Amino acid sequence: MIAVLAGGVGAARFLSGLLGAVDPAEVVAIVNVGDDVELHGLHISPDLDTVMYTLAGAINPDTGWGLRDETWHAMDTLAQYGGPAWFRLGDRDIGTHLYRTGRLRDGAPLSTITSELCAAWKLGCRVTPVTDDRVPTMVTIDDDGADMEVGFQDYFVGRQHDVTVRSLRFDGADAARPAPGVLDTLATASAIVIAPSNPLVSIAPVLAIPGVRDAVAARRDACVAVSPLVGGAALKGPADRLMREFGHDDSVVGVARLYADVADVLVIDDVDAALTDDVAGAGMRAVVTDTIMSSPEVSVALARTVLDAIH
């Protein structure tokens, strides 16, 4: 098995390439749920859905999230009422949230529900939340000089991550348990990949689930990370800004320092080739390749390079 610790868009693209490189039945995506949010009574799991929709070939290619050929009638009605329509939910996408929420109300664990959803999309690989428990990422932001704690989506979508972040907290993580099979998968996988996701708000809440960081660290020799930073910038999202705000180097070297205790190899982009020695100095072996997944072919090639790095 190949275990992939995953956030949203970047992880989904990487997984898509991986499924083109190996037998999909060998792949288990272990996905962040810190960005899950309850809105209008619906339980929404953005990272799980981005991974699922991408692997199903159903993702909206323009946005990288949501479903293609989507309509927005429910949101239009909600907006007509003056309701909170800042978190855009397409009509087809809402069907996913209706199913998930209904099953959660029935008492089904999120991991079971995710399996059901992925089966309906006929995914060849396994996708699981890292935990069935609620572990909402809470973000303390600078609100005109004062601390204000908001939910992750309020920060990420509502404020378009255009604010200063002072601290992050994975609420409930200390008491959370890994979802069934997660620790076993990490213990027995032939490779563990940390996908090119935000280290601080996508991968950290995965590693924060008790037992997960230790399970990955115990397999350090089989673990390779892909840097989400390319030339000091995130391709999407606030990873570079957050790295700076939290006092980390906003480069592959900063990423290497964060992952050195859990992963042996850091795959970095060609543009960062000159930092190979600095990555080594931070405790990780650098492998240099094209990491910008601009086409399915590049994604597949990246996945092959990642696997070759540890085999």
Added chain:
Amino acid sequence: MIAVLAGGVGAARFLSGLLGAVDPAEVVAIVNVGDDVELHGLHISPDLDTVMYTLAGAINPDTGWGLRDETWHAMDTLAQYGGPAWFRLGDRDIGTHLYRTGRLRDGAPLSTITSELCAAWKLGCRVTPVTDDRVPTMVTIDDDGADMEVGFQDYFVGRQHDVTVRSLRFDGADAARPAPGVLDTLATASAIVIAPSNPLVSIAPVLAIPGVRDAVAARRDACVAVSPLVGGAALKGPADRLMREFGHDDSVVGVARLYADVADVLVIDDVDAALTDDVAGAGMRAVVTDTIMSSPEVSVALARTVLDAIH
């Protein structure tokens, strides 16, 4: 003020006619919420929505419920997952449920939310749930010879009311309180109208809220009911069958016996003119007119006849 005790489709059509007959600002619809249902995490108020959509001119004219020009993408997705799609929710309609559910989660009372929704639809009249409390109508049906209690929508939509009903229960009604203004409206209205709704599952749960039946009975001389049965049959729904199953006469006479303690007049259809004396024998004065609201003009004429009966 004119207070109208209301269920769904029949009440909505009557109210529509009433708004053509009097100043809409004079009208208060007091609506059943016993058929409210929580599905997929969403709070759905079918009677409130049928009244609101009808008065907004937005009702689906083919079904009598839901919105016109509707799409069904969320339901299609839910069905793709094998989810419970028996209660059809259109995409635009879902926007209403998202707003309502979100506001309920914020702690807003259903009556406040209903006012907000109706304001957005620019309704000229007031619409209120009879109570802000949850009073789900529970239906004990015959399940192959055994009693089985199910929720109202499971009975009404899920089984298309094609089963024998043994008993009805308005869960929580004993402890419920009338919504703000309901008792005052009933006490001061110049007329109270019991709309042509199902006496047993639409009007009974309104009267079951503590204080409401007494408030209406205290105004018996100002109260007129419109029979939902015409020639012994319901125009829509299971009213006639339920009347029989509960031992009532499935005619305007049976309706008169149910309402004689709260209303002075029963408006019956021309086809039931021969039963005028029997209605009187049951304790109500009969007024005969065309009650089949096949056009807006008939609805307006019916409303005028109803008001004339007590003025």
